[in-house]
Amino acid sequence: MRLGLTRSVTTVAAIAMLMSATCLPNGAWSEVGAEPGTSRLYMFPQNDTDRLDVHVFVPYRSEVPGLAHYVEHLAWHSATKDWVRQGLGRTGAWANAHTMHYWISARNGNVDELVGTIRGVFKPIALSERFALTEREIILREYRQREIENPLNQLLEETNVELYSGNPVAVPVLGNPKDIEALDLSQARKLHSDTHLVSSAAFLVYGNVSESAALRALGMMGLQANAGDAAAIRRPKIGPFSSERIVVHLADDDPASHVLWRRVVRLKEETPYEVLASRAGLLGLILRANRPGGLAKALQFDQAVARSLRLWLHVIDDQHVELSFQGHPDQGVTLPELVEAFERALVQTARSGIPRKTHEKVVGQHVRQWPDWEDEAEVSKYMKALAIERLSEWRQPPDVETVRNLHGQLELSKIDGLLRQLSGDGRTVVAFIGREGAAEGALQP
Incomplete structure (x- = not known):
């Protein structure tokens, strides 16, 4: 059960970074309607x-x-x-x-x-x-x-x-x-x-x-x-903010201490949302895989530092992506050691690149989410579900041809490029969740 009593925040190594945005004077997102x-x-x-x-x-x-x-x-x-x-x-x-x-x-x-x-x-x-x-x-x-x-x-x-x-x-x-x-x-x-x-x-x-x-x-x-x-959806863009590394401690009386690591990155160039979302979805599958190039393999099995690991990517808009990871440390591993191992594995994987065999295998899994394009009823159901997801986030739903053409946008070089940028500078929040002292020393710069 969460206590929510202690909230310690330390800002470490601030790096100025502005994100391109349409922003109202008070920092709100741009007008919609x-x-x-x-x-x-x-x-x-x-x-x-x-x-x-x-x-x-x-x-x-x-x-x-x-x-x-x-x-x-x-x-x-x-x-x-x-x-x-x-x-x-x-x-x-x-x-x-x-x-x-x-x-x-x-x-x-x-x-x-x-x-x-x-x-x-x-x-x-x-x-x-x-x-x-x-x-x-x-x-x-x-x-x-x-x-x-x-x-x-x-x-x-x-x-x-x-x-x-x-x-x-x-x-x-x-x-x-x-x-x-x-x-x-x-x-x-x-x-x-x-x-x-x-x-x-x-x-x-x-x-x-x-x-x-x-x-x-x-x-x-x-x-x-x-x-x-139909009037186009004008998706509000994220406002400008500085890139920082922020460490947070959240008190919890559950003895199973864990960490939540989140990073949002501004990519070097804009990519159409559906293309970027498909690439991020594929990269997430790869990083979660128990295969060469997968962080789950590196942290849970090769190094045995994570008892459990959840990892996901969220595309914010055409130029901003969030990478997040939640993990419980293995026996004898501290929360800061788990974070250090994760960040080291992320950088090493980005430098060495995703193995081609892993990419080919996981692409096959990724494309199975799409419907049989010759079955009109199946396509309608799929596109309806996708439209609900996009409209819920106030995004323009894609048309059928846009989705059908995504398969050709998943080249290994593009996935490697996305991973390299996510392993670099960005606004990072590291939350240590547990009893007092669970992340001792972790709040120091």
Whole structure:
């Protein structure tokens, strides 16, 4: 169980680095939204299903920890309480650092009825103060459940504060209990009215429905546009910040001390997002592999310094990538020794390059994620899931041809080049998680 009592921060060897960005005066990301009267509609027809899904994505910015998550809860309840009570289908909502996402689904659903229900998220929140307080208690229980079942999410939120300092993504989506208890209905209504604008949202429709029927239903919300004229998503860019090495100690009464290491790097040149994301996905598979060139092999088996290891890459935009690693040290290995071994293995692997046989083998695994391009139903399902993922992060979803052409963008030289840059300078946060003294000496420059 996390204690959250001790938070020691040391900044080590600061290196000035500015990231290209469109940035508002207060450090917020650039403005998002579409011109009035335009729509963002993404259609995924599926004739072999009797289910109809409608998704709504609302971009937002907030400096208040947990507030967007609270708004999402209240707006969803306000819009769908009758639908849920009558058991007419399935519905849900969630929030992340970029959007509030609402969805509704029904078998043999009528698109007018589904859109007519989910459009309620754009109406003023019609809930009592008593209901809002009860929902706040539910969010507190959600926090405690997540703390137990998925503590990594909590660690990521806490270290975002250091890694993305000065950018809205550093604001915790869920917040801590103190943040949650401070939320109130008037705050929520203000953020809701500022963000829940039909002209700023994106819509996705999936199922056995025609484009004309979907557009007619969306017209109920005042949208006058064709799907082909959907306004482009303007992805906010990360704001400028200095590159530093920051060491954090987070107190935890769990005797199994561990480390979370995160680094965000500005690449030398921009690469189209989908290409960069595919290369990063392949590199992540390689580094996790028990093969020559894999860090899992080096740390868990060759050197026996890590009892467990999780490693992943996250592409932020066309020029910024985050590399993260979470590990528990093997018996007799300290947390600082584990970090030193990881960083040394990362640099050595980048210098020597990924073995060609490893690259060829893992590319075969990587491309199996893609659908059979000759199967229209399978392609539609895949592209729908990908579009939901991209819209949730307020990115422009790719078209089919873009994804089909990614296979030719995975050359070994490109993967090696990405790895070399990730092993170099960047903004790095090292979080030692454990009891007091677990990382003794680690906070010294």
